[in-house]
Amino acid sequence: MAWNFFSLSPLTTKYRKLTTSEIPTCLALKGVKYICSSSAIYLEHSINRDCCVNSDSYYASLIDNSTHKRHLDQIHSRLLVLGLQHNGFLMTKLVNGSSNLAQIFYARKLFDGFYFPDVFMWNAIIRSYSRNNMFRDTIDMYRWMRWTGVHPDGFTFPYVLKACTELLDFGLSCLIHGQIIRYGFGSDAFVQNGLVALYAKCGRVSVAKVVFDGLYHRTIVSWTSIISGYAQNGESMEALRMFSQMRNADVKPDWIALVSILRAYTDVDDLEQGRSLHGCIIKMGLEDESDLLISLTALYAKCGMVMVARSFFDQMKTPNVIMWNAMISGYAKNGHAEEAVHLFHDMISRNIKPDSVTVRSAVLASAHLGSLKLAQWMDDYVSNSNFGSCIFVNTALIDMYAKCGSVEFARMVFDRNSDKDVVMWSAMIMGYGLHGQGWEAINLYAAMKQTSVFPNDVTFVGLLNACNHSGLVKEGWKLFHSMKDFEIEPRNEHYSCVVDLLGRAGYLGQACAFIMKMPIEPGVSVWGALLSACKIHRCVTLGEYAAKKLFSLDPYNTGHYVQLSNLYASSRLWDRVAHIRVLMRERGLNKDLGYSVIEINGKLQAFHVGDNSHPMTNEIFNELQILERRLKEIGFVPHTESVLHDLNYEEKEENLSFHSERIAVAYGLISTAPGTTLRITKNLRACVNCHSAIKLISKLVEREIIVRDANRFHHFKDGLCSCRDYW
């Protein structure tokens, strides 16, 4: 609207330029603080550029070209001088300009000085708050707008919905949804797409789907919203199903849609489909899209192809934080924890600012490495960073300390956090479970219930695990049945804990009956628990049954074959052991190579079975022989039954004493001062023989030896182990 303001404003009647000296006078007249002379020169310059000072669009373009708050100040003063402070179009422009320069409080001041804001002005201030991530204020302004009787329009709601999305407030979202319908925007494409994304982000994909289904015209944005909604809520298969529906509807994906679809493939580890999508991306000429490159990096890294992922990372000139995160977490998740930590250090030394996700991934990598020294370094790093009070990072720290062998340090991190959510409590409970401190876990759970934090499914996985590791059959059984009090549906993990609990304690029949009564299809973990219980109690028939299930559900997992073979070996069924060996060869499987890592003075040293590559190998084997002799002297008899192959007795014995954890112990003993605690990490589960041997060694050499195996920790001391031979 171009109203003629010349008649209203005596100063501009002659199209006269303001001189620099005049400006302060005019401002003083209107009571506006004069900023600085350079601004005046700027204004002067701008006005000189175009002497035809006659329309809103002139001032609009001045505002659009402003790059500093003082420019806006100048223009504002000028508008005041001209009596244009009630020109809605220009004042709205000014508010927009302020918010673009992140001058949110200035925008608000302008807004407050404007008496009768129309919907455009309201949208401008709402947008300002939303763009500056002040979502509570966004909602407050929207409420105030409604209260003054101004009707929101189709431009208002996307910002309000964005705010709801960020606030993750489902109740509020429903309220706004109702208002959207009442104001008549029930079929506005922008608003509806916003609603789909909003419900999806609040974790209510089913509601999002209802809105999506009601859409009259589905754009690529609608499809992306619903696909990413499923992907973000862990329903990757459903996301991919929507993707195929989208293709049937002949909607061509753009790069943002592809990012969501890649994420779904990444989550289900579908490297093949991911690769073929990669091919499509190249065909579409989108391979230079850096954000797609990040998704591809995450995909290849998650699927174990870290080299390919790294090549994407390396080809990017200036990777952003998210790319760093994808690479670091990719390494961390795939047994390349060292590279992950290395890359993290690299990032710091190159002065690239990590965010909380980076730190979380680095902490996760440290947890995998198991080095207590590194763990403490990470803890220090976090304390000196901005993430010291970040609940996500602190939870990762608790998990890390527990996995690095120090449940005490984990507890210290836990105690220094005053605001604990269910995830943090669960992490601590898990930590106790890992160290076989079942009662501490249960007591902590009791303390948690005293606060207003409610347990969830993961809390119970932690608790049941803790009961398993401490042999607390009755307590575990009770806890399992208390899940329904919290309306938590047990998952396979919970069922397998119970099977483990019953099975280990020797109640194989009950364990079996329990499986038969399961309301869901028993998965790998359940049959795996049954098989390992059968191995302990040498129950061949039932074990074979469990193994058969496992081979059909998870045919390429070497662990199951080894378990069955060990079960046969324990029953001296050597022909069946041989048969398993043939079966594995036919299927192209090799027994996972065992290795152990020991930390000496903060440095990690890895050993595999019979490893003689270390420079000190002579000394190590000498120590091994001494230990062997001393063990024999006190009457130690090796358990030979857990050897995979049917070797002759001598060979078996030799193999056992050269197991990687034994070599690591020997190396640790000769490399550290007497009395030093040894910390060892093993990739597989502790074998029966080494477990008994290390118990005795701890007594012979008067050392505490802490071994982390694939499942839990063993604290060996004075001839005993914290797991009380229960693992």
Next chain:
DNA sequence: CTAGGGTTAG
């Protein structure tokens, strides 16, 4: 003046 994505602790 409007909307969709990626990295992500137990």
